[in-house]
Amino acid sequence: MSAQAEKVDAGPPAEVRTSAGPLGGGPARGRGRLTGAAPYLLLLPAVAATLVLLGWPLVKNGMLSFQNLNKRQLIQHLTEWRGFDNYRETLTSEAFWRVTGRSVVFTAVNVALIMLLGTLVGLLLARLGTKMRLLLSTGLVLAWAMPVIAATTVYQWLFAQRFGVVNWVLDALGWHGMADYNWTSSQFSTFFVITVLLVWQSIPFVAINLYAATTTIPKELYEAAALDGAGTWKSFTSVTFPFLKPFLLATTFLEVIWIFKAFPQVFAINEGGPERLTETLPVYAFVEGVGNQHYGMGAAISVLTILILLGLTGSYLRTVLKQEEDEL
Template sequence: MSVQTEGTDTAGKPAVRKARVPAPPRGADGASRASSRRGAGVPYLLLLPALLATVILLGWPLVKNGMLSFQNLNPRQLIQHLTEWNGFANYREVLTEAEFWHVVERSVFFTAANVVLIMGAGTLIGLLLARLGKKMRLTLLVGLVLAWAMPVVAATTVYQWLFAQRFGVVNWVLDKLGWHSMADHNWLETQFSTFAVVTLLIVWMSVPFVAINLYAATTTIPRELYEAASLDGAGAWKSFTSVTLPFLRPFLYSTTFLEVIWVFKSFTQIFAMNEGGPDHLTETLPIYAYVQGVGNQHFGVGAAISFLTILALLIITSYYLRMVLKQEEDEL
């Protein structure tokens, strides 16, 4: 291999000479290609342990639950170790019951109310964090983290104590403020009040996640955009709608999707608070599946209800993924 170089001859005129450049050793291109192929496979090897753990811990229970939903599994079958396949009989029984559709309707409204309150309060607190000073921001962040880190059963126990009928703090405060009829009020007596207490608990535990992540998202917005908006005469609301909201929109989409899943599958808060009472009026789909499967020992029916719940979550997931993909196409 040769390249041309410029120099001068004996008369001082420029001359062009050819210089020899050593060629790359044979097989170097093949070795580099093989090395790049090995490097491309490294991420998949790193993901392999997590994928295996997911398949073992989540995939196999899901398959087992699907198999149980096609069986007639009651105490007699368990004692005698019998496997009785009954096809879609469990699904027909569940889908033809009016109570199941009442539970579905109740679950949808319960999830929607909680998600709206969580996203609204979390967004406002997150924007407040972005405007506070360092000391106040640190104090509020510590409080949010403590509320977020509290175990679910512990938080539910605290709320049971707060709203207790005879010695609850809420009733005592209301009585001292002049509402003497609330001194011995039973907050778990009706469907609405029970859902109100559970909703307050779930919102209190979920708002920190939204607020902290939204505050983190606001720190990525370039300050130059706010300066440009102010030079254009934009006020606080215009700056929010034209600068802040476009940056936060992907975060709001993803967080809303996660909150829908987390609230929809809430079990511990509702069951530990009042076990789906009074009169099964606060049962959502996870509680209903547990009551039918474990409580009534109709394990095949319970598996069918839980599988239908998973199917509903998959539909929600597919809608979210389609929305995200559409947004990416619009950005391109």
């Protein structure tokens, strides 16, 4: 009996105990796989929402760009495929290339002004005391937070022909010919109003983020530059600018996209007028598609606009990668 009891108490054979190890390691491996998949599982809701809210409309718009869809087709529920005819007509149209060139120049001028003024305001924030910095930052945030249509309405009132504040101020300063000036009567003056609006809306983003970037620059570098006899400009070019260069590149890219696709400001000021001389590509696509009820043509123009933006994105990514390779 004692021998049998010892045999029972001895537990399972060695080979059984050894084989239990791999069986016991199964849950650990499962937890490892789950941990490795956790980031992808967390991204899944965002990816699904993007595909539903952005991907599906892009697919529908792409399909629409190959169709002949006007009022007749809408009423009769017809689907008429045109192949690449919409793209062919758009790319061979002088109006499309004229609007594209106008959009590029418009974007370049606005982005240059935004980056210059935004950088100056951001550097000013870094120099101000706490109270003045808080006051200026509050004003910038309020300007940034104002809804686009509300801001556009305010600017329409400011530059109104009869009761506009701008005309009243100019008249009071001695420019009496501006007392009843119509700011939307010409291409240049209309673009001037739109540019002032866009620059005013964009400066806070650049200024606040640039100020945040300046706080990451070690103060020891400025002290070392001062010991070397560097003045304000030399300190900026040798210390501040190298640290801010990646931020400036990224912000410039974001501003290019934001200005290039700006629609409500351009359309609300004068609906692309006068005589369609202030249409940019988004406004041109809307006028051709919805305004003239050539929905397939409008979809083709919007797809070409997206392709242009993708080209700009590719150029930016190449610039960033080249910069990283140079730093390595």
